[in-house]
Amino acid sequence: MSADLSDLRPVHVVGIGLHPYRRGSETPYVDLGLTAVREALADAGMAWADVESSFVGNVNLGFASGRVMLRHLGATGIPMAQVENASASGSTAFAQACLDVASGIREVSLALGVDKPALPDLAPTKTGIRDLTASRLLPVAHFALLADEYMHRYGHRAEDLAAVAVKNHHNGALNPNAQRRRTRTLDEVMGEAPLAGVLTRLQCCPIGEGAAAAIVASDDAIDRLALDPARAVRVLASVTRTERVYAAGHDHDAALTAETGALAFGQAGISPQEIDVLEVHDAFSIEELLYIEALGLCDPGTAPLRLSQGAWEIGGECAVSPSGGLLAMGHPIGPTGVGQIVEITRQLRGEAAPRQHPGSRIGLAHMVGVGAVCVIHILAAR
Amino acid sequence: MPQPISAQPTLYPAGPPGSAARxxxxxxxxxxxxxxxxxxxxxxxxxxxxxxxxxxxxxGTGTLLACVTVYFHPLQEPTTPFTVASILLDDGPAIRSLLVGAGETEAQCLEPGLRMQAVLTPAGTDSEGTEIVELRFAPAGPGTRDVG
The missing domain is CATH 2.20.28 (Rubrerythrin, domain 2)
Known part of the structure; x- marks a missing residue:
């Protein structure tokens, strides 16, 4: 019989760490990854020797990236594997670490996302299936088309989309680990030439380098290692889904997010309205609006109005992308999904000043990846 | 005069430039x-x-779902700006295609719901001088609305 996380023993995030996201540099990825892991170990108050397995998410480093980096923490011989799942690689590494502990196989596991910018080597271009637009449609054009459809369907304007970027750049300016740390006015966001449709540069995420680490542990490990249980954050749900065949002409990204979200809410036993902190795959401004609605936080077409009323700001009804999101914190690919867990953990612990969302109890992390895949985790404060 | 050839023969057959495409x-x-x-x-x-x-x-008939002009494109072709559309074909699938003339000028974007038609457009010649045709979409008629 199959089981999900709610059938297994509790698993908690006990340590988090980051290497700041930034433009690509000459720094070896080993430095980036070790910085994040050492910070996570210190945050948890444990030693590397306490970690029993590790999953390393990345897409651009090439094969065998994990041990050649992690051996510098002391070669303890633990199982290690690399995880590639497009933009959701870090999210999937985290899912694997959670299952490793929840299943009872390990007491403590590490999820690490680390990456460097590179020209993508995309398997979907190697399937042998040709399309009319072959090499012509980049992600920005895909999401600009979804934006065009959304604006026409609900009568929204370009400004309504740009307002997402204004909010997320504001949040990113409060995050020392963000790649973009400048507040931007609506005029600044809209003032640049669009890349496609209405999407200007500041409504598209920067792709740079960085690392993010999350250590998960069982209740037994928290006791045995004398970790601070008050700072542990419970993982209530972990759901991964892939695209099915939806009705032609429907937005498959939103449909996939909706069905993955419904399963995650069921697993966690909560409703969308109970989410205090939300990190979504806002690689483009339009995506944040589509996913807020697909997850059921508000009715279809109403996310821009709620945004204008302050509902998605820090201090609003639900803080959406308090880290700055992919738009401002950045999207180094491998780290991104783990970085969402880091931000949500910080928020649920109440340690996210100066961007702390008051009263944060429940957070949701959402990533989609080319293919398409969708990974959602729901976390809860103790 | 040899018959034109299709730029992507696995995706659509060739025909005279300007003719409707399947x-x-x-x-x-x-x-x-x-x-x-x-x-x-x-x-x-x-x-x-x-x-x-x-x-x-x-x-090659369908309804426009969305349409945008692309201004930034790091790959070699087509040159920017060009206009790409999502179209729901009458025969079922939703597809993405470039629009007629979109490679030369910043095409005006069209309203969703517009009836669209695939047409074969000239796309240069091969090394032996044979004309190549490429499939693109264009509005089926001025202001034609899909009421279905």
Whole structure:
């Protein structure tokens, strides 16, 4: 019989760490990854020797990236594997670490996302299936088309989309680990030439380098290692889904997010309205609006109005992308999904000043990846 | 004068420049799913293998879902700006295609719901001087609205 996380023993995030996201540099990825892991170990108050397995998410480093980096923490011989799942690689590494502990196989596991910018080597271009637009449609054009459809369907304007970027750049300016740390006015966001449709540069995420680490542990490990249980954050749900065949002409990204979200809410036993902190795959401004609605936080077409009323700001009804999101914190690919867990953990612990969302109890992390895949985790404060 | 050749013969047959185009899709004999672009690996909806996937000629008519001009494109071609559209074909699949003339000028974007027609447009010549035609979409008629 199959089981999900709610059938297994509790698993908690006990340590988090980051290497700041930034433009690509000459720094070896080993430095980036070790910085994040050492910070996570210190945050948890444990030693590397306490970690029993590790999953390393990345897409651009090439094969065998994990041990050649992690051996510098002391070669303890633990199982290690690399995880590639497009933009959701870090999210999937985290899912694997959670299952490793929840299943009872390990007491403590590490999820690490680390990456460097590179020209993508995309398997979907190697399937042998040709399309009319072959090499012509980049992600920005895909999401600009979804934006065009959304604006026409609900009568929204370009400004309504740009307002997402204004909010997320504001949040990113409060995050020392963000790649973009400048507040931007609506005029600044809209003032640049669009890349496609209405999407200007500041409504598209920067792709740079960085690392993010999350250590998960069982209740037994928290006791045995004398970790601070008050700072542990419970993982209530972990759901991964892939695209099915939806009705032609429907937005498959939103449909996939909706069905993955419904399963995650069921697993966690909560409703969308109970989410205090939300990190979504806002690689483009339009995506944040589509996913807020697909997850059921508000009715279809109403996310821009709620945004204008302050509902998605820090201090609003639900803080959406308090880290700055992919738009401002950045999207180094491998780290991104783990970085969402880091931000949500910080928020649920109440340690996210100066961007702390008051009263944060429940957070949701959402990533989609080319293919398409969708990974959602729901976390809860103790 | 030799007949024009298709820029992507697996996706659409050639014809005179300016003529209406058809698309080469597939229909799954097991579940009835109609899809484009064509492939013979297996049916995405039911998993039937190649022996169940039969060629299906799709009419080049449909309804505009969305349309945007692309201003930034780091790949070699086409040169920017160009305009790309999502179109729901009358025969089932939703596809993405460039619009007629969109490579030369910043095309004006069109309203969703507009009736669209695939046409073969000149796309240069091959090394032997044979004319190449490329499939693009254009509005089926001025202001024609889909009321279906």
């Amino acid at each position: 698309l080469r899709g597939r229909r799954c004999a097991a579940c009835g799913y109609v899809f484009f672009p064509p492939q013979d690996f297996g049916c995405e909806r039911c998993g039937a293998a190649a022996d169940q996937l039969v060629p299906a000629e799709l009419k």
